[in-house]
Amino acid sequence: MQSLPEIGWRRVLLFPVLIGILSGVAGIVLHLSIDFFTDVCKSLIYFSNSDTIPYYLLPPVGALIAGIIVYFLAPEAEGAGENAAIEAFHKRGHIRLRVSGVKLIATSLIIGSGGSAGREGPLAQISASIASFISSKLKLREKERRVLIVCGMAAGVGSIFKAPLGGAIFAIEVLYKRDHEVEVIIPSFIAAITAFLVFGSVFGLGVIFQTEKIGFESPIFLLFYALLGVAAAFFGRLFINLLNVVRELFLKLSMPNYLKPAMGGIFMGVVAYFSPHSIGIGYEWVQKMIFSELALNIIIILLVGKIIATSFTIGSGGSGGLFAPSLVIGASIGGLFAEILSLVYPDVPFVYETFVLVGMAAFITAVAKTPISAIILMVEIAHSYKILPGLMIASIVSYALSGKESIYPAQVETRFHSPALRKELTVNILEEIYAMEAMIPREKIITVSPSDRISEVFNLIEKTGHTGFPVIDDRRLVGIITFEDVEKIPTSERNETVVKDVMSTELIVAYPDENLESCLQKLVINDIGRLPIVDRNNHLELLGLITRTDIIKAHAKKSTETHE
Structure with missing residues (x-):
């Protein structure tokens, strides 16, 4: 695979700044658009006033309008924005510019009307669409196009979540279940921090959640964090399975x-009737849990309701x-x-909000297979490394127990499994x-002499199954x-004709220290x-012989050793 210096440092470092600026602006517009539609819907709904529209009827209305816009203008804007961006990286390498506008409006309608979805994923797709458009206009190579798509994802998540480092790591980690796109880490950092500064110039540079007493209690609490990781893995599997069933x-x-x-909005409305906490993004409930302001029964209702509501909102094709x-669900698990811990051990001192943040990291790890970025995101929120032990233990346990499935179907196992990278790899x-x-070493090669009859060579072909032989004369x-x-020799003449009369003497050869890519090119170009x-x-000194089959076997063996 090409390294960044081969692509061109100037181009790769300049373009992420441009992507970051445009992504930051797109994040501002998306945020304002969601707020606008949310305010409009709030003015229409009621919780006690019978003269206005019931809040649980709005999700299907918003989803219907969004569905019409999406499927008639840009069908690829349906569903989870993160997944669409991942798929573009691995397969198409291109996202139409119109997707950005359609995704922005459709997401605003879905979330504004009460659909259970987030804004980070849509902005990742919007930013990736902008990056793809710029790549096309500048006629960049496929490799550069993919680099900028990842930059767009990093800028989208890092800016609107106000965590540029975590957003950049998330973008290079979420592409795979067991690998990272490490070659684009520096451009991703540049795009994410640029977008964060642009977005922060309007909405502030502070973290998205406020924390107070973050800390690590004592080594004995690592057991509790490990158990929290087990719980996150359990609920992660449950969420993934339900989401896949709905899809x-x-x-x-x-x-x-x-x-x-x-139709998904109708199910969302039913859930909202029993669990109004499940509507919208839900970050306000995370903040309340961090400050320990939610009762146990509300946390349970939020946890169950959010899993079901999100599955139907996104699984039905909602944008x-x-x-x-996933963060809200994880926070609910931690809360x-x-x-429960406070009920079972009322006299044991512990930091409540640490469990909420660790729950978020463990659950994101379970469902998205992104342990490193999940840990970094929570450290950015907490402004403290004191929670690292709990984060690491819970995330490791969650990752180990959550299985291979993910909420993002477009994820692949490793770079080796990516259709876009397979040829390069x-x-x-x-x-x-x-x-x-x-x-094949010299001692194992079957050779013939210039004086051998063609009939003898023909018999040798039938006996060995080989279709070609080196001709050796006096070593x-x-x-x-x-x-x-x-x-080419008629059957009647094969006993009289000898090898030296028909053999090829202008040989295409290779050397022991020549790599197989060069050997394969010689075989293909010369059609031998x-x-x-x-x-x-x-x-004149024959050391060995190599065929296409030998190259295939060597490649398969090396691939197995590399990816075991």
């Missing part, structure tokens, strides 16, 4: 696609993000765990293997004879099936 259900549902989000709901692997490692390589050469491996200083 499959709506995929099979026989109705126009633009109506499906409205939004899964990042924020619930802290409440294949070439890279071949460049690391030398001919001497893959060739010197003098030619190659293949099945194609033999086939085998390469003699000879001494660089003496082309």
Whole structure:
């Protein structure tokens, strides 16, 4: 794979600044748009006034309007924005610019009307769309386009969540379940911090949640944090399974696609009736849990309601993000765990809000497979490294127990499994293997003599299954004879014709220290099936032979060793 210096440092470092500026502006517009639609819907709903519209009827209305806009203008704007950006990186490498506008309006309608979704994911897709547009206009190469898509994701999450370091790490980590796109880490940092400064110039540079008594109690509490990790993994699996079931259900549902989000909105309305805390983004409830201001029964209702509401909002095709709901669910798990702990051990002193933050990190780790960014995000929020032990233990346990499934179907296992990177990685692997490692050594090669009859060579082909043989005369390589050469000789003349009369003497050769990528290019360009491996200083000395099959075997062996 190309390194950043090969792409061009100036271009890769300049463009992220541009992406960051535009993403920051897009974040401001998205935030204001969500606030506007939320205020409009609040003016229409009632909790006690019978002259206005019931709040639980608004989610299907907002989802219906959003569904019509999305499916007639930009169908790829449906669902979780994070997943769409991940898919663009691995497969298409391109997101239409119109997606950014459609995603912004549709997300604002969904969240504003009470749908359970987040704004970080949509902004990640919007920013990736802007990055893709710039890449197309500047006619950047595919590699550079993917770099800028990741920069857009980093800028989107890092700015609107007000955590640029965590947002950048999240963008390079969320692409894979067991890998990281480390080569774009510096451009991602630049884009994220730029977007954060632009967004912060309007909405402030402070963290998104306020904390007071963050700390680490004592080593004995590591056991409790490990148990919190187990709980996060359990609820993570539950959320992923429910989300996948809802997705499959709506995929099979026989109705126009633009109506499906409205159907999901109806289920959302039912959930909102029993759990009004589940509507919208839900960050206000996280803040209350951090300050220990929510009762145990409210936390349970929020936890269950948010899992169900988010599954139907996003699983039905509603436009939004899964990042924020996952944080709310994780905070609920942490708050619930802290409440239970206080009931079981009323005399044990512990920091309540630490469990809330650790719960968020552990749950994000479980459902998104992003342990490093989850830890960094919470440290940024807490402004303290004191919570690191709890964060690390809970996230490690959660990651280990959560299984391979993720809330983002577009995630792949490793870089090796990415369709976009597979070709680059294949070439890279071949460049690391030398001919001497893959060739058939001289002592195992079947050779023929210039004076052998063609009929004898034909019999040798039938006996061994090989279709070509080096021709050796007095230990010197003098030619190659293949099945194609033999086939040209009429059957009646094969007993009288000898090898030296039909063999190829203008040989394409390779050397022991030549890599397999170079060998493969020689085979393909010259349309031949085998390469003699000879001494660089003496082309008549045969050291080995290599075929395409040998290259494939060497590549497979190296790939297995690399990715086990």
